[in-house]
Amino acid sequence: MDTGRLGETLLPKRIALPVFCSDPLSSVAYATEEILLVLGLGGLAVLHLAWYAAAGIVVLLVVVVASYRQTCYAYPGGGGAYVVSAENLGRRAALTAASALLIDYVMTVAVSVVSGVAAITSAAPSLDGHAVSLSVFFVVVLAWMNLRGVRESGRWFAAPTYAFIAVVYLMFAVAAVRMAMGTTIRAESADLPVEEVSTYAGIALVLLALRAFASGCTALTGVEAVSNGVPAFAKPKSRNAAMTLAIMGALSATMFFGITVLAMVYEVHVAEDPTELGLAPGTPMPTALAQIGRATFGDWHVLFYALQAVTAGVLILAANTAFNGFPMLASVLGRDRYAPRQLVHRGDRLVYSNGIVLLALAAIALIVAFDAQLTRLIQLYIIGVFVSFTLSQAGMVKHWRRELASPSGTGAADRRTVHRRLAINAFGACLTAVVLVIVLITKFTHGAWLVVIAMPLLYAGMKAVRRHYDTVAAEVAVAPGDRPHTLAENHILVLVASVNAPSLRALSYARTLRPDSLTAVTVAEDPAEAEVLRATWEAHGIDVPLRVLSSPYRSIVQPVLRHVRDAPERTGESVVSVVIPEYVVGHWWERPLHNQIALRLKARLLFVQNVVVIDVPYRLASARELAAERAGTPSP
């Protein structure tokens, strides 16, 4: 919370890479498979198109990384798609980017966890039927860790991420050496019959290739994290961030391409439905990466299991980055009043918790609804990513053009740099826009329509929040010179259930308010109960009149509500205050045991004009203990 302390956590590149790049790096674990799944539909004859798709994705990755490097320089304070769009393209673009990003955070959790679980079940096929429960379990664990405030240090991220990179490159090396020595390595699925479908030709074939390309574009998810996190880098921030992006791009591109090469050489066959490969329905299917790993490492089972373990680890870490990113975006949206204002205060535990729980529930809903099937989930993932890419790059183009237009301060050399940056971002924007169109066309009927519906809904929701705040601001505005109104009288009703310490305290407090009238009110379910209370009241000699309301329907709220509503004292110039004794407890689990009726009464009385409810707290022993504890160790 303290800005001073934030300074200590500035990250060197070697820590920043795993912290910000576990998401994009981990996506190479499933990108190749998604390409093969689509091409598999066209049969063996079209599988070679995977080369083109993979090459296209590598080019796209290079362009996007180059493009985002410019953002790191332009926005040393952090340049997420929302910020860049808001500053350069206006409200609508910013809200569109925000909608896309919100969906992406949910999808990052769902897709990464499900893919991590697939890595686990590939190594332990007996767990195959439990993908849904395992995935939900991991989401719950991540949410719980984030709720408990388990702060992952950079080291937490570093180990699995670097281990993943190391094992994947080791796999490449082993494969290269074994093949150089003349060994023919084939995947376990190489000999499975692939149905020969020859219906794909002409436009249909092109569309299939494009769809394969679009599926592989999952390799690009998460690239934005670095440009968003520039302020967390060690100085020179922008330079280090740009460098980290470049390293990430190089790693991603080589790993993705390497895995694709091995998949093609080993003849890995995958299908959404095992029957397409002549297998019995329900046969567990290992992931493409698992097949490659098993084939490469052969008898070195330990290395295969290591590969699966680090893959699962890095994917689950990737899911965790969404739990960090989501509250940050919510905070910015709150500041701009597109989301509840309290979200601005990120330091606030409670607010933060709501965000975590919301994100986890949304991800769990998707996982359960899609039966933890990665390929069906991925259809929903890529649109949001490319919407934010395109808007972010387009915003950067605007940014550089404005810089060029500004009359002062840029020399010829600087202008040349800006021109170069403008060109890179413009190319990036065009390319990602084209890919967005491809993704939209090829994925729409495969599930992406859900996102196309969800994004406008989120957009409309955020606009509605902003409109509400604007309306309220106008509504509560006062004319210059307006002063507090003078109210004539204050009549007080004290609600009592029995003569006990909290009731007496409420009466004491009510007296200090020097009311124009003071009455105690009680609700009795039967006359006998009322008589007992009245007798006790008199025995204690309490000099406040007691009014008994009868309740034929065993409700406490209704009789009081009616009594207050009909009170003749409640006029335009006077006010009725209802004083309710409140039990204060020290443990969270004691809370639902008390004050529930008071809370409900209060919720109803809020809507009655010229009525104010006053809870007079009575601290029970457990609350006093908690207060003493807090006083002993003052909270920050």
Add this chain to the structure above:
Amino acid sequence: MDTGRLGETLLPKRIALPVFCSDPLSSVAYATEEILLVLGLGGLAVLHLAWYAAAGIVVLLVVVVASYRQTCYAYPGGGGAYVVSAENLGRRAALTAASALLIDYVMTVAVSVVSGVAAITSAAPSLDGHAVSLSVFFVVVLAWMNLRGVRESGRWFAAPTYAFIAVVYLMFAVAAVRMAMGTTIRAESADLPVEEVSTYAGIALVLLALRAFASGCTALTGVEAVSNGVPAFAKPKSRNAAMTLAIMGALSATMFFGITVLAMVYEVHVAEDPTELGLAPGTPMPTALAQIGRATFGDWHVLFYALQAVTAGVLILAANTAFNGFPMLASVLGRDRYAPRQLVHRGDRLVYSNGIVLLALAAIALIVAFDAQLTRLIQLYIIGVFVSFTLSQAGMVKHWRRELASPSGTGAADRRTVHRRLAINAFGACLTAVVLVIVLITKFTHGAWLVVIAMPLLYAGMKAVRRHYDTVAAEVAVAPGDRPHTLAENHILVLVASVNAPSLRALSYARTLRPDSLTAVTVAEDPAEAEVLRATWEAHGIDVPLRVLSSPYRSIVQPVLRHVRDAPERTGESVVSVVIPEYVVGHWWERPLHNQIALRLKARLLFVQNVVVIDVPYRLASARELAAERAGTPSP
């Protein structure tokens, strides 16, 4: 809510049967299958034991029904296991019964929905992979309907329940006619190879048979509902309820036995894992009832689909009964202070909602955790049922003995009746106790241990709640003659963020309290902001001093908390009131947009001694509309 209106809904037997018996009747849809699943482990040689298991279950059903008929006569006000145990066996037995019943409600939802989904996937195998999401979907729909207060009339229940009974008997008739005409009917699974396991002999064989019997006891779940619902029957209540129980028993017994006979004759083979029957892993397996239906109806596919549809319908209705029963039990527990007191007021929407949501979440958690696998869920179901059976019957024995011991009013004929009832209940108690032991022994390692852990936890939880209420009652008790203390002074702080209508209203209200001092307090994140507010304050000429608190860490709660805590006015004889303007909105979705900081501040101030927080409501336009609407159509 009105006791008068409740009278109108008294149910004739023909409606009461479907309302209260959809749960026990529907359990015949899976009871036979559970027996066969267990015996299948022993191979073909032991399958004939199913006859003994089924016969034992029918006998048990007759005894339990006879036993519960006595409860209907003894408790015309409704005799659930908790009430009967509490009145006759004391606190411990009652809490044990309550723990068992709470678990049973959750299990009823989970098991019935999963079984209903199995009926659907048996008819539509392509949905086989979606059992978890379909089950969760149905639980959510049920919860939503109950939350929306969709009151199912008797008719809703009547249609699927009677249709289920009709289709099952029709199936028996068709089977009888076809076999009488010499047709040999065989199930689709009849020719699947059952592994010949010969390891079961001696004690192991007996245990296997007992386990099969214990599994089949699911046919008895839900019998208690009738005795619980006696007050809802048309007069003569007890007689009608007892009669309904007898009809239900006859229907259940014949349907269960008929289904078992057909399963044996058709040689239905089932297994938890398809590979045990030589099928590929993941092959969809229709339920035993679906196999019987398909074999019986042969080419009349319509009838097969009708059977599956009504089976799913009646099972999902059965799940719905738990949503009705759970709040009723919670209400009784609340009255006895073993659960939060507010649960007593069942008419209250909000309280009721919490119960519904809790029940749905617990059922969903189980469904997801057990991957919607019926057989694994059922292991958890039967223990609770037999714990409550045994306690309820034992309580009835005590009840009749007390009646015999009471000196007056029972003639010789009456005494004979009571003796007979005592004998029936005693036999029932012994028999269900023996079955409980069998269930415990044979199911413990198969998942029932979870219930053996959960029940004591629930028991301890309820005791803790009661202990808490008792402690608090002692803590707040006052000595006879105690009166309200006199507090010396009341100092008021009004929290303002800007000069607007809600702030002015809060200041107006604070003035009516005639405080000993009145100060306005504001929190400023930076000095410029503070200056603006101070200038406005002066421009408006508000004659209340304004105190600006600075907030270096962008928190609003902390500076105010510190200011109030350190206020010198807060002494033993004086009190500080913090007045906060509160925005009142008319739509639920507007609520998270306002007052969040005030709520948090209030939560913290509760623990500071001699401080009272007063929210002064300011009704925004939407709230005034809602208030007008409510005034127009007064709530009941």
